[in-house]
Amino acid sequence: MAEAEPASSTNFFLDGNFAPVAQERDAQGMAVRGSIPKDLAGNFLRVGPNPVHIFSEEAYHTFDGDGMIHAIEFSEGSAHYRNRFVQTEGFKLEQEQGDWVYKGMNSIMDPTPARIPEGAPSNKNLANTAFAYHNNTLYALHEPSQPTVIRLPELETEGATDFDGKLQHPFTAHPKVDQKTGEMMTFGYAFAPPYVTYSVINATGELVHSTPITIEKPVFMHDFACTAKYSLFLDFPITLDIERAIAGGPALDFEPEHGSRIGVMPRFGTDADVRWFTVETGSVVHTANAWDDGDEIVLQASRSKTSDIASAGLAAENLEDTQGQLYQWRINLKTGVVAEQVLSAVHCDFTRVNDAHACHQTRYVYGAVFNPSRAFSFDGVMKFDNETQTTVTFEYGENRFGGEAVFAPKVGSKAEDDGYLICFVQDETSHQSECLILDAQDIAAGPVATILVPYRVPYGFHSGWVSAP
Numbered sequence: 449m450a451e452a453e454p455a456s457s458t459n460f461f462l463d464g465n466f467a468p469v470a471q472e473r474d475a476q477g478m479a480v481r482g483s484i485p486k487d488l489a490g491n492f493l494r495v496g497p498n499p500v501h502i503f504s505e506e507a508y509h510t511f512d513g514d515g516m517i518h519a520i521e522f523s524e525g526s527a528h529y530r531n532r533f534v535q536t537e538g539f540k541l542e543q544e545q546g547d548w549v550y551k552g553m554n555s556i557m558d559p560t561p562a563r564i565p566e567g568a569p570s571n572k573n574l575a576n577t578a579f580a581y582h583n584n585t586l587y588a589l590h591e592p593s594q595p596t597v598i599r600l601p602e603l604e605t606e607g608a609t610d611f612d613g614k615l616q617h618p619f620t621a622h623p624k625v626d627q628k629t630g631e632m633m634t635f636g637y638a639f640a641p642p643y644v645t646y647s648v649i650n651a652t653g654e655l656v657h658s659t660p661i662t663i664e665k666p667v668f669m670h671d672f673a674c675t676a677k678y679s680l681f682l683d684f685p686i687t688l689d690i691e692r693a694i695a696g697g698p699a700l701d702f703e704p705e706h707g708s709r710i711g712v713m714p715r716f717g718t719d720a721d722v723r724w725f726t727v728e729t730g731s732v733v734h735t736a737n738a739w740d741d742g743d744e745i746v747l748q749a750s751r752s753k754t755s756d757i758a759s760a761g762l763a764a765e766n767l768e769d770t771q772g773q774l775y776q777w778r779i780n781l782k783t784g785v786v787a788e789q790v791l792s793a794v795h796c797d798f799t800r801v802n803d804a805h806a807c808h809q810t811r812y813v814y815g816a817v818f819n820p821s822r823a824f825s826f827d828g829v830m831k832f833d834n835e836t837q838t839t840v841t842f843e844y845g846e847n848r849f850g851g852e853a854v855f856a857p858k859v860g861s862k863a864e865d866d867g868y869l870i871c872f873v874q875d876e877t878s879h880q881s882e883c884l885i886l887d888a889q890d891i892a893a894g895p896v897a898t899i900l901v902p903y904r905v906p907y908g909f910h911s912g913w914v915s916a917p
């Protein structure tokens with residue numbers, strides 16, 4: 449049964465199904481339309497901002513919410529839903545105080561003093577953005593912070609890690625795991641030099657390589673990409689400017705005169721090895737994948753003409769120009785020439801591939817399809833085929849919205865797309881939250897199973913999948 453309609457707010461990101469939920473709950477034996485595949489075994493995960501204590505309802509930014517994980521554990525055709533807060537230090541501190549301690553990114557200039565006690569972290573590690581699974585360890589990630597270790601299947605928080613003191617920089621929400629070597633590549637960006645620092649963590653979880661990456665001014669470098677040989681850095685024009693913020697402007701803004709360039713460095717290279725390739729000016733929030741192809745590197749990502757990241761798209765004058773399309777850069781390392789093209793006309797983001805093939809050539813890209821008129825809203829899911837250059841979509845239906853869909857391989861899966869696409873969808877008319885399971889080889893056919901979740905699952909950021917051992 450659907451929950452009551454959520455409370456309304458004048459802040460878009462606290463209104464309707466963006467509004468947080470207060471309780472942690474479990475559900476089993478949920479109603480299902482269709483049937484849950486028996487060859488689906490593991491945990492589907494979705495993390496997002498779920499604020500408890502808010503300094504200013506008006507100024508609240510969706511990036512500031514406490515991380516909450518919504519998960520469904522699949523086994524033998526059954527499903528177990530759980531939602532849990534990530535018990536970060538900042539979250540626990542505000543729970544103890546019973547009120548806000550941290551003010552949030554839009555309130556940095558507000559004269560009200562923060563309430564951070566001595567010895568407490570100066571910034572809140574929100575662990576609200578995305579997951580990585582590496583060395584049998586699940587991390588909830590937040591790009592200004594350290595990774596937070598989460599235990600499956602109960603979603604208990606083990607705590608933040610600095611990899612035995614070796615992690616000396618913020619850790620992106622989008623590290624890349626090369627499952628063929630077991631290595632995890634990561635980076636972090638900062639307001640102060642070095643603006644970017646990169647690291648490699650080996651298959652046994654030891655941080656074995658770090659190097660600064662020099663760029664001229666700090667940028668919002670949310671994602672990057674790796675091939676088997678190279679790591680790729682996107683020096684694109686969403687700039688970070690404290691002086692602009694002090695003058696009353698946005699800290700993050702699209703500044704086209706900054707231009708766009710891609711830095712290419714060997715996986716274990718250093719700053720001096722980075723080669724920069726200038727490309728058409730645009731904006732990339734998320735990559736899909738990259739791979740080596742002879743003398744060339746192929747990079748695929750969701751790319752938009754411009755960006756409105758500061759307001760999360762709510763103030764965009766031409767929303768369509770801020771919505772990405774699947775795009776490809778082919779970088780020839782011998783000639784220095786970069787060929788670039790739009791691959792699909794569909795406006796999409798949250799581009800993903802089968803994680804088992806990250807850093808290696810992939811045929812398929814999955815993405816969340818943008819609603820053309822409401823910011824930060826997704827109407828369906830898409831699958832792009834690099835071999836046939838075609839896009840297939842599945843739309844959720846009227847007044848139904850979703851988010852990132854993740855690929856979950858079938859037990860014993862052989863082919864790249866032999867598995868399922870899983871996502872949460874909200875029916876905003878009936879206020880019913882659902883978990884959709886689509887056959888990744890035939891997404892147009894619609895879900896093979898729709899689980900009716902008895903509790904509201906708010907919209908969030910990224911999804912993840914961890915197969916059962």
Ligand SMILES: [Fe+2]
Nearest residue numbers: 578621670734
């Ligand atoms: Fe992201």
